[in-house]
Amino acid sequence: QVRLVESGGGLAQAGDSLRLSCAASGRTFPTYTILYTMGWFRRAPGEEPELVAAATWGSEITRYADSVQGRFTNSRDNAKNMVYLQMNNLKPEDTAVYYCAATRQSPSVLTAGGVDYWGQGTQVTVSS
Numbered sequence: 001q002v003r004l005v006e007s008g009g010g011l012a013q014a015g016d017s018l019r020l021s022c023a024a025s026g027r028t029f030p031t032y033t034i035l036y037t038m039g040w041f042r043r044a045p046g047e048e049p050e051l052v053a054a055a056t057w058g059s060e061i062t063r064y065a066d067s068v069q070g071r072f073t074n075s076r077d078n079a080k081n082m083v084y085l086q087m088n089n090l091k092p093e094d095t096a097v098y099y100c101a102a103t104r105q106s107p108s109v110l111t112a113g114g115v116d117y118w119g120q121g122t123q124v125t126v127s128s
Helices: 031-035
Strands: 002-009 010-015 016-024 037-043 048-057 062-064 073-078 082-087 094-102 124-126
Touching: 002 031, 002 082, 002 094, 016 037, 016 094, 037 073, 037 082, 048 094, 062 073
Parallel strands: 010 124
Antiparallel strands: 002 016, 016 082, 037 048, 037 094, 048 062, 073 082, 094 124
16 A cells, blocks of 8 residues: 655745645555656546646656646655655646646556555645
8 A cells, every 4th residue: 555645735826836745655665666657636626637747766757737848847756755746837727636646557648547546635726
């Protein structure tokens, strides 16, 4: 089992920056960290979950949603089992609940249905 705990969400104004953090833990996670793609999904009210960003252990394969490309950066500190999402130049359409995700799928083909473990989510609200 893998436990994911997000932090760092909150209120922001358009143009602001926020950084989300995700702490990963679990009996098997440290041993099999290299197998897991780590990333972020978000879900706005009434919408389906959307992949925001994901990367393999060494960031050999990364993927970003077109809507966040150039504004958001997904990074990992594998020694600390931490994942971060740096969000710059936030826009009102970025408002959503953001979920940390762990999966053995490649970021190239990752969908919400392929996620093995989810965090509890953290709300990000961006006002204009």
